[in-house]
Amino acid sequence: DADVTQTPRNRITKTGKRIMLECSQTKGHDRMYWYRQDPGLGLRLIYYSFDVKDINKGEISDGYSVSRQAQAKFSLSLESAIPNQTALYFCATSGTSARNTGELFFGEGSRLTVL
Amino acid sequence: EDKVVQSPLSLVVHEGDTVTLNCSYEVTNFRSLLWYKQEKKAPTFLFMLTSSGIEKKSGRLSSILDKKELFSILNITATQTGDSAVYLCAVGYLIDYKLSFGAGTTVTVRA
Numbered sequence: 373d374a375d376v377t378q379t380p381r382n383r384i385t386k387t388g389k390r391i392m393l394e395c396s397q398t399k400g401h402d403r404m405y406w407y408r409q410d411p412g413l414g415l416r417l418i419y420y421s422f423d424v425k426d427i428n429k430g431e432i433s434d435g436y437s438v439s440r441q442a443q444a445k446f447s448l449s450l451e452s453a454i455p456n457q458t459a460l461y462f463c464a465t466s467g468t469s470a471r472n473t474g475e476l477f478f479g480e481g482s483r484l485t486v487l
Numbered sequence: 488e489d490k491v492v493q494s495p496l497s498l499v500v501h502e503g504d505t506v507t508l509n510c511s512y513e514v515t516n517f518r519s520l521l522w523y524k525q526e527k528k529a530p531t532f533l534f535m536l537t538s539s540g541i542e543k544k545s546g547r548l549s550s551i552l553d554k555k556e557l558f559s560i561l562n563i564t565a566t567q568t569g570d571s572a573v574y575l576c577a578v579g580y581l582i583d584y585k586l587s588f589g590a591g592t593t594v595t596v597r598a
Contacts (some may be wrong), residue, residue: 376567384591403584405585413590414491417585417586417587420583422583428526428583431587450563462529462530466584474521476580478527478529478530479529480529481529
């Protein structure tokens, strides 16, 4: 089983619908992140959380919200999806070893298409 | 505004060629520079660099950081078709552990 699991892996929805992408991890990491990836733009940070009580906006948080339900779970919501939110979304985690490696551990991605 | 710029955006080479990828950055509170490889799914970690002039190597891949000129290069020697991927550069910050990514370089290695 993957250490960082995202659901759903693929979703097609219509403009105006509410969508939730879920992320769970078994790595025991405190830090969790949501990124989106668009062709030619790389990965852009949406939200990040350093523990259950700590939520921070990233560079492109407008139109998104998050919930850190537990240390292992971090969900991303689109309250009213719009076509320019069509993208590949990645959840990632990092632990205290980030002090030494800086490494993020990524889920497999959730491809969202908004029609 | 922080910037992480990768070049070229894409390149096509033949097996056995050497590839050099560039990453320049302008960020405040720089802590580290990281390279990831992304094939069809999640990015996988290659290197983290924090000090200038110290080359990191892993097999045919190597990378070095220049903190004075604010750039890093990733070299791939004797390329193979399995090296075909998007290579992502990211900068880590002193204050927290988020990463800011460049747009990536798409490398295609032809047999």
